[in-house]
Amino acid sequence: MSEAAIERGAGKRGLTAGLRRASDIAIRSLVPLMLALLAGGVLLAVLGRNPFSFYGNVWTYGVAQGSWQESAVTMIPFLLIATGLTVIFRANIWNLGYWGQFALGAALVAGLGPWLTTHLPLAVAFVLLFLVAGSAGAAWTLIPAVLKARYGTNEIITTLMMSFIGVGIAGLLIQGPFQDPTVRTPQTQPIDLDKLMPAIPGTSIDASLVVALVFVGAVHFLLTRTAFGLRLHILGLNPRAARHVGANVPRLVITSFLISGGLIGAAAAAWLLSPLQGYLRAGQIPNFGDLIIPFVFLARLNALAVVPFVAFYAVLFTGGTLATTSVNLPTDFLLVLVALVLLFMTVIEYLGRKRELGASYVTPGLKRSLKSPIVRRNAP
Amino acid sequence: MNTLVATEVVTRLFWTSVVAGGLLAGLPLMFTALGETIAERAGVLNIGLEGMMLLGAYVGFLGVYYGHTVWLGYLAGMAAGALASVFMVVLCVWRGFDQIVVGIAITLAGEGITSVLQGAQFGTTYPSLGATPTIAIPLLDRIPVVGTSLFDQPLVVYLGFALVGLLTWTFRSTNVGLNLRAAGEKPEALDAAGVGVVATRTYAELACGALAGLGGAYLAVSVAGVFTPFVTQGQGFMAIVIAMLARGKPLGVVLGSFLFGVSLALGDSLQIAGIHISTDLINILPFIAIIVALIVFGRRSYLPPALALPYVRGAR
Secondary structure, three states, X not given: OOHHHHHHXXXXXXXXXXXXXXXXXXXXXXHHHHHHHHHHHHHHHHOOOOHHHHHHHHHHHHOOOOHHHHHHHXXXXXXXXXXXXXXXXXXXXXXXXXXXXXXXXXXXXXHHHHHHHHHOOHHHHHHXXXXXXXXXXXXXXXXXXXXXXXXXXXXXXXXXHHHHHHHHHHHHHHHOOOEOOOXXXXXXXXXXXXXXXXXXXOOOOEOHHHHHHHHHHHHHHHHHHOHHHHHHHHHHHOHHHHHHOOOOHHHHHHHHHHHHHHHHHHHHHHHHOOOOOOOOEOOOOOOOHHHHHHHHHHOOOOOOOHHHHHHHHHHHHHHHHHXXXXXXXXXXXHHHHHHHHHHHHHHHHHHHHHHHHHHHHOOHHHHHHHHOOOOOOOOO | OHHHHHHHHHHHHXXXXXXXXXXXXXXXXXXXXXXXXXXXXXXXXXXXXXXXXXXXXXXXXXXXXXXXXXXXXXXHHHHHHHHHHHHHHXXXXXXXXXXXXXXXXXXXXXXXXXXXXXXXXXXXXXXXXXXXXXEEOXXXXXXXXXXHHXXXXXHHHHHHHHHHHHHHHXXXXXXHHHHHHHHHHOHHXXXXXXXXXXXXXXXXXXXXXXXXXXXXXXXXXXXXOEOOOOOOOOHHHHHHXXXXXXXXXXXXXXXXXXXXHHHHXXXXXXXXXXXXXXXXXXXXXXXXXXXXXXXXXXXXXXXXXXXXXXXXXXXX
C-alpha cells in the first residue's frame, strides 16, 4: 500500500470516526426528545385527545406567526438557569436549591425595582438589579457550599432546605416590606412598562437575551478554556484526583456554588424585568429549575449545547401552555413530557454506555473479523 | 374572671389543636420518611418521593371515591407508590442508572400525571371525601389536651406507630436489618456473605415506594379529604430531609415528622388563638433550626457510604 493510500485511509477513517461521533451525540440527545414526544402523543390519545392537533398547536402558539418571539423571551431565564446548573453539575455537585435562589432574586428585584428604575438612570438601575439578584442567589448557596467544603455535609439536603427557606422568605418579603400598598392582593408594586427591559430593535424580544447569551459564552469559555474549568471537570470526575493535581478543593466547591447561584439569581432578574412580568405575586414564584434539569443533561453539561435544547423547551413551554388549555387539559401535562425526556435519556445513555463498554474489550482485529467473519478473515 | 376562663379555653383549644394538627400533618411525613429510611439504609437515595406521594394521594383518593372504603384507598395508594418505585428498582437498582436523575423524573411525572388525570376526570371541581372513621382507645382518650388527638385516631395511625416499633426492632436485632445496613454500608461484604445486594435493595425500595404511597394516600384521604394537584407541597422533599437527619433511626423520624407537622399546623392553631403570623414564617422555622444546628455543630448528617451508588459485582 502506498503512503498516499494509507494517508487517504487514515483521513477517511478520521472523517468516519468524526461522523460517527457526531451521529452518536445526535442520537443520544435527540432520540430521547422524539421518544418523549411520541410517548406523550400516545398518552394524549389514551386521554381521548388528538395528539396531532396538540403538537400542531404547540407549533402554532410557540413558533408560527411571530410567536417564536414570545418563546425567545421565555427562554431568557431558562438559559441563565441552565448555565448555572451546568457549572455546578460539572463539578458533580447537586445544587437542588435553585427554586429558593430564584425566588429570593425575583423578590428583591420586584421589591427594589419600582424605586430604583424611577430614581436612577435605567441602565444603572438594570445593572444594579441584576447584581442584587445575582448576589442574592449566590449568597443563598453559601451555607450549603461552606458546609460541603468544610464538613462534607451532603449538599442535596442543605440546598433543598435552603430552597424552602428562600421561597418562604421571598413570600414574607412580598407580603411585608415589598407589598404594594394600593392593592389588597399580596403582590409587589408593578414596575411601569416603559421602565422594564427594552426590546431588541425590530423585535419584541427583551435585550436580556443578549445578556443571557453573553453569560452562556462566558461560562463556556470558563469551563473549556481555563484552568478553573479543567479543575472543575477533574473534581467532577474524581475529587481525590483533583486534590492530587493540586486543586484547592474547598475553594473550588465554594466558587462553583457561588457562580451557579449567581447565574440563577440573575435569571430571576431577567425574568422579572421582562415586559411579560414586571411584578411578583406571593405563591406564584415559578420553579423553572425542575424543568430545565433534563435539558442540561441532554446538552451533556456543555454550556453552548444548552442553547438549542433550552430553545426547544421554551417553544414547548410557550406553545404547550396554550395547546394544553386548548385540548382542555391542565398545563401540568408538560411536566409529564419533561419526565419522559429524562427517563428516555437515562435509558439511551445506558444503552450507549453498555455498547462502549462492550466495544472496549474487543481488539481492532477481532472487531474487523466480527464485522465480516467469512470474507476477509484471511485477507492481508 | 370571664376573660380568664375564656383565655384558658382558648389556651386549651390552642394546645389541643397544636398536638392534633401536628399529628395529622406529621403522619404523611412519618410514613414517607420511614420508607426513605429503609431505602437509604440499603443504599438507595429516592428523590422521587414527592412524585410517589402524589401518585399515592391520587390513587388513594380514587380508591375511597369509588370504593367508599378508607382501607381500599390506603391499599390503592400503597400499590401506586410501589408501582412508581418499580421504575426506580428496574432503572437504578437493577440497571445502575443515576438515582438522582431518575428520582427527579419520577417526581416530575408524578406531579404531571396526577394533575393531568385529575383535570381530565374532574375538570376544575374537587369532590371531597367524608371523614375517616376513628377508633377511640377507652380511658386514654380522656386525657386532657393530648387525649383526643393521640388516642382517638384512624386505625392506620396506630398501625403506623406499631410500624415504628417494628422497624426499630428489625434494624436493631434481625438479620433483615443487618442485610439492609450492609447493602448501604458495604455491599461487597453482603455479596460475599451470600446475600443478594440487588434483591435486598429491591425489597427496600419497594417498601419505600409503598410507604410513600401510603403517606400520600393518608394525606389525601384523611388529612385533606380531597385531592388537589400538588397537594403534597414539597412534603416528599421534607421527608428526605427528615430521613437524612434522623440518621436511619425510626424514632428520629417520628420526632422530626412531628416537629415538621407541628410547624405546618401551627399557622391554623395560632389563628384559633387570635394571633396572625404568616404561615410562610412558621413553615420555614424548622428548616432554619436544622440549618443553624448544622452550622453550629458542623456535623455530618450521617449517610451510608454506598448511598446512591449502583452495585456492580466485582467493580472497583
